[in-house]
Amino acid sequence: MDLSFSAEDIAFREEVRAYLAENLPTHISDAVRAGDELTKEVMEEWHAILNANGWLATTWPTEFGGPGWTPVQRHIFEEECCRAYAPRIVPFGLSMLGPVLQAFGSKEQQDHYLPRILDGTDWWCQGYSEPGAGSDLASLKTRAVREGDEWVINGQKTWTTLGQHADWIFCLCRTDPDAKQQSGISFILVDMQTPGIEVRPIKLIEGGHEVNEVFFTDVRVPYGNLVGEENKGWTIAKYLLTHERTGIAGVGFSMQSLEEVKALARKVQRGGRPLIEDPLFASRVAQAEIDLEAMKITNLRMLFKAQQQGAPGPETSILKIKGTVINQELKDLARRALGPAAAPFPGYVTDGNLMFGPADSANNAARYFNNRKTSIFGGSNEIQRNILTKTMLEL
Amino acid sequence: MDFNLTEDRQMLADTLNRFLAEQYAVEHRNKVAYDAPFYDPSKWDQLVELGVLFALAPEDAGGFGGTGFDISVVFEAMGRQLTPEPVLGALMASRLLVSAGEDQEALLAGATKYAVGFTEIDAPYELEYIACTASAKGEGYTLSGRKSTVYGGQIADTFLIAAKLDGKVALFEVQAADANVTGYAMMDGSGAAEVQLDDSPARLLMADAADAMEDAINAGIVALCAEAVGAMDVTHATTVDYLKQRKQFGIPIGKFQVLQHRAVDMLTEIEQARSITIKAAAELGGEDASRYASMAKNLIGRAARLIAEEAVQMHGGIAMTWEYPISHFAKRLVMLDAQLGDTDYHLGRIMAANRAA
Numbered sequence: 001m002d003l004s005f006s007a008e009d010i011a012f013r014e015e016v017r018a019y020l021a022e023n024l025p026t027h028i029s030d031a032v033r034a035g036d037e038l039t040k041e042v043m044e045e046w047h048a049i050l051n052a053n054g055w056l057a058t059t060w061p062t063e064f065g066g067p068g069w070t071p072v073q074r075h076i077f078e079e080e081c082c083r084a085y086a087p088r089i090v091p092f093g094l095s096m097l098g099p100v101l102q103a104f105g106s107k108e109q110q111d112h113y114l115p116r117i118l119d120g121t122d123w124w125c126q127g128y129s130e131p132g133a134g135s136d137l138a139s140l141k142t143r144a145v146r147e148g149d150e151w152v153i154n155g156q157k158t159w160t161t162l163g164q165h166a167d168w169i170f171c172l173c174r175t176d177p178d179a180k181q182q183s184g185i186s187f188i189l190v191d192m193q194t195p196g197i198e199v200r201p202i203k204l205i206e207g208g209h210e211v212n213e214v215f216f217t218d219v220r221v222p223y224g225n226l227v228g229e230e231n232k233g234w235t236i237a238k239y240l241l242t243h244e245r246t247g248i249a250g251v252g253f254s255m256q257s258l259e260e261v262k263a264l265a266r267k268v269q270r271g272g273r274p275l276i277e278d279p280l281f282a283s284r285v286a287q288a289e290i291d292l293e294a295m296k297i298t299n300l301r302m303l304f305k306a307q308q309q310g311a312p313g314p315e316t317s318i319l320k321i322k323g324t325v326i327n328q329e330l331k332d333l334a335r336r337a338l339g340p341a342a343a344p345f346p347g348y349v350t351d352g353n354l355m356f357g358p359a360d361s362a363n364n365a366a367r368y369f370n371n372r373k374t375s376i377f378g379g380s381n382e383i384q385r386n387i388l389t390k391t392m393l394e395l
Numbered sequence: 396m397d398f399n400l401t402e403d404r405q406m407l408a409d410t411l412n413r414f415l416a417e418q419y420a421v422e423h424r425n426k427v428a429y430d431a432p433f434y435d436p437s438k439w440d441q442l443v444e445l446g447v448l449f450a451l452a453p454e455d456a457g458g459f460g461g462t463g464f465d466i467s468v469v470f471e472a473m474g475r476q477l478t479p480e481p482v483l484g485a486l487m488a489s490r491l492l493v494s495a496g497e498d499q500e501a502l503l504a505g506a507t508k509y510a511v512g513f514t515e516i517d518a519p520y521e522l523e524y525i526a527c528t529a530s531a532k533g534e535g536y537t538l539s540g541r542k543s544t545v546y547g548g549q550i551a552d553t554f555l556i557a558a559k560l561d562g563k564v565a566l567f568e569v570q571a572a573d574a575n576v577t578g579y580a581m582m583d584g585s586g587a588a589e590v591q592l593d594d595s596p597a598r599l600l601m602a603d604a605a606d607a608m609e610d611a612i613n614a615g616i617v618a619l620c621a622e623a624v625g626a627m628d629v630t631h632a633t634t635v636d637y638l639k640q641r642k643q644f645g646i647p648i649g650k651f652q653v654l655q656h657r658a659v660d661m662l663t664e665i666e667q668a669r670s671i672t673i674k675a676a677a678e679l680g681g682e683d684a685s686r687y688a689s690m691a692k693n694l695i696g697r698a699a700r701l702i703a704e705e706a707v708q709m710h711g712g713i714a715m716t717w718e719y720p721i722s723h724f725a726k727r728l729v730m731l732d733a734q735l736g737d738t739d740y741h742l743g744r745i746m747a748a749n750r751a752a
Contacts, residue, residue, distance in 0.1 A: 001404075001464045002397045003677045009396075072396060262749060276750055286745040290671070290690045297670035304398045318663050385659040386652075393635050393658055395649040 003300070005072070013076045020084040023049055029085040035363035037208050038087055040123075040165045046087050047120050056118060057094050064102055064114050071303045074247070082252030090162060093117035093124035096240050097170050100187070104228035104236050113189075127157040127171035127190070127214060128237070135383050137172070138181045138234065142216060144173035144188055146223060151188055153196075153219040159377070163199050163212040166192050176231050187233035189225040196220070204373075206366040207346065241379060242312060248378065249299045249323035254292050257330035261285055264337040264361055275337055288329045295322055314391035317384035324374040324381060334361065335368040342368075398673070404468050407450060411472035414445060419476040421720045425584065428479040428723075432550045432578070433586025439480050443505030451486045456493045457503050463676030466614060467621035474625025477727055479585035481547030483734075484510040486618055487611040491555050491566060494607030495600040510551035512542035512569075512590050513608065519543075520736040522557055522564045522608055527592065529560040529567060529599075536560070537594040538567055546734070548588025549578025556590070556597065557608060566604035567597035583726035610680070613688040615735050617679050620672040620695045623731055627665045627702045630724045634658065634706045641711075654709055661702055668698040686748060689741040695731075696738030703728035 005013070028042055050056040058074050060066030069077065089095075098117055101110050116122040133140040142155025153173055163169065169190050176184030190197070196219035202211045228236050265276040265285060275281055299319060306312040335342045342365040375381045389395050400408065418438055427435040442448075450465045452458025460466075466486065473482065485502060488509030492499040501507035518524035527540025538558050548554065554569045575591040601607055635658055638649030648654055675691035678684050703725035707714040714721040732738055 001400055001673065001677070003674070005396060262752075279746065282746040282749060283742055286742050286749060287693070289749070290694050290742075290745060291667065293674065293687075293690050294667040294671040294694055297674050298666055300396065301398050301666075301670060301673075304396060315666075318666055321659075322663055322667060382656070385656040388659045388662065389652075389655040392662060393638075393649075393655070395635065395638060395647075395655050395658065 003297070005076075009072055009076060012073055013080060016077050016080040017084075019053065019055075020080060020086060023053070024084055024086050025049075028087060032085040032087050035367045037210075043087060043090055043165075044120055047089070050089070051118055051120070056089070057098060059095060060098055060102065060114075064098070064110070065118055071307045072300075075299070075303050078247055079252040079255070082256050085256070090123070092126050092161070092166075092170075093122065096126060097124050100170070100227065100236055100240050103239060104187070108224075109189075109227065122167045123162075123165050125160050125163040125166035125169045125192075125214075127160065127169045129159045130156060131158055135380055137237065138185070140172055140174060140185065142171065142173050143177070144171075144175050144186060146175070147220075149223050150220045151223060151225065153188070153190065153216045153221065155216050157214040157216075158202070158211075160199075160212045160214045161210055163192075163214055164201060164209065168192055169214065170227075172233050172237055175233075179231060182234040184231055185233040185237070186230050187227040187236045188221065189227060190216075190219065190221050194219050194221060204370065206369040208366070208370060210370075242316075248316065249295060249319035250327055250374070251292070251296050251299050251323065254295070254323065254327045254330055257327060257334060258285075258289055258292060260361070261288075261330055261333045261337060264334060268337055268339070270339075281333070281336070284329070284333055288326060288333065291322070291326050292330075295319075295326055298322070314387055317379075317387045320378065320384050321375075321381045327374060328371055331364075331368040331371045334364045337361075338364050400464070400468065404464060407446070407465075408468045408472055410445060411447070411469065412475065414441070415472055415476040415478055419478055421477075421723070424477055424479065425717075425723065428477070428584030429580050431580075431586075433580050433584070434479050434481060434547075434550065440505060442480055442482070447482060448485055448489070448503045448505060451482075452489045452499065452503055453493065456489070456499055458489075461489075461493075463614075463617050463679035466617050466679070467624075467672060467676045470618040470621040471625035474622035474627075474727075475629050477584065477626065477723055481508060481510065481550065481585070483615060483618055484508070484545075484547035484551065487511040487615045488553075488555050490611040490614045491600070491604075491607055494604075494610060495566065497600060507552045508547065508550055509553050509555060510545050510547040510588070511611065512545045512548065512554050512556040513612075514543050514545065515541065516543045519733070520740045522605065525557055525559060525564065527556065527558040529558040529565060529597065530594075532594075532596075536567060536597045536599055538569060538592040538597045539594055540592055542590040542592070544581075544587045544733075545590050546585070546587045548576060548590055549586040551576075551588070554590060555600070556592070557604065558597075560599070560602060563603045564605050564608065565599060566601040566607065568600055569595055569597045573597075581730065583730040584723065609685055612735050613675075613679055613684045616688040616692045617672070617676050619731050619734055620668070620675060620691045623695045623699045623728060624665070624669050624672050626724050626728055627661075627668060627699060630702050630706045630721060630728065631658075631661050631665055633721055633724075634661070634709055637710055648709075657705055657709060661705055664698040664701055668695050671695070686745070689736070689744040692736055693738050693741040693745070696741070699728040699731065700738075 054067055057066045062068040130140050144151045144153045171188050171190055172185050173188050174184055175186040196217040198215040200213045201209050266274050268275045270278050346363050346366045447469055449458045450460040450469055453461030488511055489499055502509055515525050529536045529538050551571055556567045556569050557564055558567055573595045576588050578586055578588040580586055639647055641648050671691045671694045675687040678687040706721050707725050713719050
């Protein structure tokens with residue numbers, strides 16, 4: 001039993017920290033710190049910076065252009081990125097489609113798409129959820145019918161994150177309506193410029209535009225855009241979801257949130273003293289801090305296991321459940337710390353006329369509301385409990 | 396980074412688990428835990444022979460362990476069987492004797508049983524508020540005051556007592572024969588004592604013992620947390636087994652999602668409890684030992700109560716009976732919160748640290 005990082009890992013952390021200090025532009029880290037909605041240009045700029053250093057596709061094997069890091073090194077990298085207020089890497093191409101193509105794609109597909117993900121030519125989005133298929137994803141209805149050398153796709157996808165920027169979408173489509181639910185699904189790549197596709201924005205609870213509906217009307221794509229075997233898309237979908245769950249604990253982001261809450265609670269006054277001296281508020285901060293401290297070790301334990309076994313196990317669902325709950329609690333504390341000053345709608349209160357506190361706390365209410373999504377997306381926390389029920393408890 | 400036990404510790408864990416499982420069948424455990432002297436003297440000797448006490452002390456004090464992970468291995472195994480032997484007192488006394496530079500051969504050989512008297516009714520956790528006082532008398536000292544719920548006190552030969560001396564918290568040694576000791580069983584089994592001191596002769600070990608006591612308490616907290624993790628693992632496994640076997644409405648109750656999700660939440664909290672215990676064990680003896688001990692004891696307090704209450708509720712009436720083992724696990728899990736600082740006390744310490752930072 002030894003919780004210390006190896007000398008190589010410590011040196012790696014230093015290297016990452018120095019790199020970020022040197023290469024992360026302040027206009028980007030300022031926007032992240034402020035919780036602003038990031039523009040496409042900012043996200044692409046950061047993507048290109050990391051790619052130039054070979055540090056973009058952190059989970060890819062070296063043969064496809066990954067840096068060849070261990071899970072622990074990836075964890076260190078993520079932690080340092082959070083610490084420096086680097087933007088989250090848009091995951092759809094890099095963490096989702098990339099691993100899928102590497103495992104299931106043809107040589108041609110790998111050679112064509114993977115470099116375009118790295119150099120930013122193609123922005124990908126995810127066509128999974130539908131209005132009638134959320135947690136019960138296998139009940140999806142979007143139809144793909146083969147006609148000669150083409151698929152003809154009709155249906156609707158929803159919650160398509162950053163689809164407004166996307167060049168391509170990877171879709172789960174029903175290709176055999178007579179088969180049992182999970183067996184009649186295929187994984188198909190679709191160019192967003194194809195006639196018949198319409199993207200409509202969904203305005204979220206806090207007013208932001210992150211997600212979209214995507215409508216498909218007689219959309220024709222080449223048959224060769226199928227990934228893996230026809231009607232075997234569910235296997236791919238499940239594979240992708242396990243990749244989505246790694247790093248899901250969001251420990252780095254929660255550490256960031258905790259520091260923000262503490263800094264704010266020392267600045268803000270209540271009853272003639274700093275809020276951090278209010279026992280009711282302080283006890284919630286302390287409890288979240290303790291839970292997060294335990295979470296850090298739980299995360300490392302699972303990383304260690306993944307490193308030994310070669311893949312993350314089903315217990316990563318624990319990270320998703322607990323990680324999101326802790327982060328949501330911290331976002332709630334950040335909102336409450338501001339009191340009525342959290343009420344102004346984002347954009348109205350700017351640096352100059354803030355009542356108090358760091359300018360970057362102006363969006364705390366918006367962040368609280370936006371963050372309610374984390375226990376819903378990527379397999380809701382209830383679905384994670386179902387997974388654990390089956391895999392860990394065998395009930 | 397390595398989350399595996401070393402070979403030696405794994406061996407100790409295996410040996411202990413096997414021994415305790417054989418020797419502490421639940422009927423036997425309950426008999427010795429609730430009948431005076433509230434432990435099993437013959438098994439105590441066997442535990443000592445297995446090297447349990449030596450594992451708790453560092454090499455330069457005559458042991459072969461003494462780190463946080465040595466402690467957690469021993470106590471996790473004991474937690475799995477609700478072992479009532481007075482090992483916690485031995486551990487804390489051993490830490491104190493190391494700090495005081497005292498010989499502990501008799502302790503490690505199991506020949507002299509020690510109990511640690513810090514707790515008082517109006518100062519259960521905070522040493523600075525204790526009322527027990529020391530007075531110089533001749534070449535030595537006498538103590539007056541009352542120590543409460545001294546775990547293992549009912550069979551101790553020697554007490555290590557915290558008392559005020561010139562405004563500081565000092566550590567004294569008092570022989571059981573020189574104190575008025577009233578032993579009793581605890582709600583969760585095993586024994587403790589009220590120790591009344593009335594000008595009782597005492598030997599001064601340390602005039603300013605605050606740091607030494609803090610270290611002993613931190614070690615004791617690692618022990619209690621590990622004991623809780625062991626007990627929670629068994630409680631959860633038993634509960635999940637029961638969900639598979641017990642049928643109502645014609646199906647196993649484990650098919651009901653309302654129970655499935657609660658069983659998963661128990662699992663999640665136990666993994667968090669295991670994690671924070673590992674952290675506290677790793678930090679024991681270091682600069683931040685008290686901080687992580689407090690974090691661990693707080694989280695364990697919350698988790699242990701949740702596991703105890705949920706296990707009883709999900710079992711239903713059977714877990715309310717003395718006969719069914721879960722009732723005893725539930726009692727231990729709930730009651731250990733009151734040892735060495737409860738959930739609120741330790742949360743307060745983290746709050747104070749945040750205020751000061």
